[in-house]
Amino acid sequence: MPELRNTTLVDAPLRTVAAALLDGLLLARAVRGLGVRISGEPVLYRGASLTGSVGPVTGVLVVTRADTTGVSAELVGGPLPALTLTTDLLHTGGGTMVVDSVEWTSPGGPVGRLADVVVGRGLALKVLQARARALSHRSVELLDARVVVGAAIIRDGLLLAQQRAYPPDAAGRWELPGGRVEPGETDHDALVRECREELGVTVTPDAPLSPDVPLRPDLLLRAYTAHLDTGTPTPVDHQAVRWIGPTELATLDWLPADRVLLPALHPLLTP
Numbered sequence: 577m578p579e580l581r582n583t584t585l586v587d588a589p590l591r592t593v594a595a596a597l598l599d600g601l602l603l604a605r606a607v608r609g610l611g612v613r614i615s616g617e618p619v620l621y622r623g624a625s626l627t628g629s630v631g632p633v634t635g636v637l638v639v640t641r642a643d644t645t646g647v648s649a650e651l652v653g654g655p656l657p658a659l660t661l662t663t664d665l666l667h668t669g670g671g672t673m674v675v676d677s678v679e680w681t682s683p684g685g686p687v688g689r690l691a692d693v694v695v696g697r698g699l700a701l702k703v704l705q706a707r708a709r710a711l712s713h714r715s716v717e718l719l720d721a722r723v724v725v726g727a728a729i730i731r732d733g734l735l736l737a738q739q740r741a742y743p744p745d746a747a748g749r750w751e752l753p754g755g756r757v758e759p760g761e762t763d764h765d766a767l768v769r770e771c772r773e774e775l776g777v778t779v780t781p782d783a784p785l786s787p788d789v790p791l792r793p794d795l796l797l798r799a800y801t802a803h804l805d806t807g808t809p810t811p812v813d814h815q816a817v818r819w820i821g822p823t824e825l826a827t828l829d830w831l832p833a834d835r836v837l838l839p840a841l842h843p844l845l846t847p
């Protein structure tokens with residue numbers, strides 16, 4: 577199976593580069609001008625799909641891994657050969673090493689193999705290099721982003737989720753309790769304050785749950801696991817709050833960014 581690799585050193589911590597990698601529009605922006613069109617969701621999560629086309633040929637890439645170690649995606653269906661795109665992140669003393677690799681099956685026959693070498697490899701390398709440049713740029717942008725903290729409060733194997741009441745495009749969708757970190761606050765301070773204001777409860781935050789998730793150019797979501805110390809969660813500005821189990825987790829209409837958190841949340845819940 578032919579394979580192509582591209583390695584880039586990004587001058588940002590692994591946590592920031594992992595977040596930039598989850599930007600669903602990064603690849604689409606990177607390949608503009610290369611004759612490749614990509615569309616998809618604003619954020620990459622396990623199970624998300626991206627549609628790519630080169631000329632009249634279209635394929636669907638499905639994300640199979642999106643966590644702090646990197647992202648993988650596989651091309652499914654369509655007339656194109658089987659293709660796997662893998663990006664691994666490695667912490668180094670001088671930044672984050674990004675190792676991209678693409679593996680694919682060659683089309684059959686001598687003409688197919690020639691097209692593979694001339695067209696396939698050339699295009700794949702250009703796409704990888706353009707994506708690596710876009711990733712560096714997005715990582716540097718995210719270094720200055722404001723942080724929205726989210727609390728994954730688990731009790732008796734259930735997760736506390738809250739349902740937004742506004743704005744109209746988010747109303748009815750589910751999220752974790754939390755909000756923006758104010759200047760001078762730590763992430764933990766902000767989580768404790770937001771849970772008191774939004775739900776009337778006292779919580780103790782613990783460790784980060786998953787990679788940071790990019791929300792906007794200058795905003796990212798950072799989720800922490802947390803314990804409920806005192807109080808009964810009562811919605812103040814939200815439509816509802818609910819304790820949910822592992823089965824319900826996948827069926828709720830979450831905000832898009834929260835879909836990234838589901839694989840990390842699932843093992844913490846018990847039926």
Ligand SMILES: Nc1nc2c([nH]c(=O)n2[C@H]2C[C@H](O)[C@@H](COP(=O)(O)OP(=O)(O)OP(=O)(O)O)O2)c(=O)[nH]1
Nearest residue numbers: 724725726751752753754755756791797831833834
């Ligand atoms: N608290 C919280 N916010 C989330 C989650 N996922 C997610 O995309 N967000 C978004 C929704 C909001 O746009 C932003 C939180 O900002 P905020 O606490 O100031 O809420 P807000 O509605 O007043 O903010 P805004 O969008 O009106 O600027 O983060 C989540 O799980 N918890």
